[in-house]
Amino acid sequence: MQKKLSAPTLRRLPRYYRIICEYFDRGEKYIRSCEIAHKLDVDETQVRKDIAAINYSGKPKIGFNTGEFKTHLEKFLNLTEAKKAFLIGVGNLGLALAKYNGFSNYGLDIVALFDNDPQKIGLKIGDKEVFHVCQLPEKIRQEAIKIVVLAIPGEQAQKMTDLAIKCGIKAIWNFAPTNIEVPKEVIVSNQDLAADFVVLSMKLNDSY
């Protein structure tokens, strides 16, 4: 098995992937570490280190073959294996996430939607049906879902989290504007948009 990557390296890899894809789609055969570095504003040695960490290698004087590198990253990041997930909360944010079809390139397949608004039950968003949240436990078990995307108001987030975990959910991508807590064996990513904005706004004002 692969040696564990550092968190910063892991976070950079999907960003490299996006850039490699752009180059590949444009028909570029090779990309140099300094090009990636420049686009993401990191050090070029950093880029080569990260690439070395996933056991890929390039050609001195030429760079990295975009097609090969792309494939390598897809395997390493497991992007080609679609991970089925449920999305809870069919508001605007939930709709945006459900409709966006770019996630499939990154291994995410949202297969069903859940809401507690009777008006929304039964709707079809693309090929995804909206179910009542009370069906969540049953459906999670039926489809052996491991991942839930939470796009609900903050007040309901922890309650839904607890329910989902009780049904066997192993990872939660939380867009609710609140910090949810989970047992340590469950993975959670609190996508705190407001917090991200504050960082941006501080950088703007203080040139952090």
Added chain:
Amino acid sequence: MQKKLSAPTLRRLPRYYRIICEYFDRGEKYIRSCEIAHKLDVDETQVRKDIAAINYSGKPKIGFNTGEFKTHLEKFLNLTEAKKAFLIGVGNLGLALAKYNGFSNYGLDIVALFDNDPQKIGLKIGDKEVFHVCQLPEKIRQEAIKIVVLAIPGEQAQKMTDLAIKCGIKAIWNFAPTNIEVPKEVIVSNQDLAADFVVLSMKLNDSY
């Protein structure tokens, strides 16, 4: 002037703020560093270091006064000063961002929306009107806007970015699924959701 914070510290501060607010709203007079640390899964010494970095202090044996601490963070992070921003792209994601009223607690005030769909021009989303993107330059200058939130398809992101910067925009919060490039004096935050998902999914599979 305040000494510059490290990037990791700056990123943690808004998260502390969210927790302090929760405690404060619940009527808790004090919070201890170990409670914050536990909720965010960081070291409690880390928390105290971060608090020291913004020149706040608590009381040994008791903790940090939630009301005072909340106010201190609001001042430090400049949350009470509303930063006016324009949002470009009135799709589902744009709507979600425009309608969410929690941003005001974090200093973001989206004052107008822009789209290129004629059907959407003139609509009112809450108290925010939708204008045609061709009015963007004029409006940016009129209202002296410094921040733009981009919620448009990836293909249009760089073009809009360039336009916005030409009009004097200083910071861009980019939700488009592409990496945008800006001159070094402009602040950009590429909110790459797919990339964030990949990190979550890798953690799930490999227990990173």
Added chain:
DNA sequence: TAGATTGTTAATCGATTAACAATC
């Protein structure tokens, strides 16, 4: 006072950067 928690200095750890060797 004793004990719990803060505040701070010192030690460690690991990420980043620099230097340079390898190579096409």
Added chain:
DNA sequence: TAGATTGTTAATCGATTAACAATC
């Protein structure tokens, strides 16, 4: 070959953690 770029080792830098003193 010369030069550009990769790959890798060593040095630096800074963030995190540990230890412990201060204090209510």
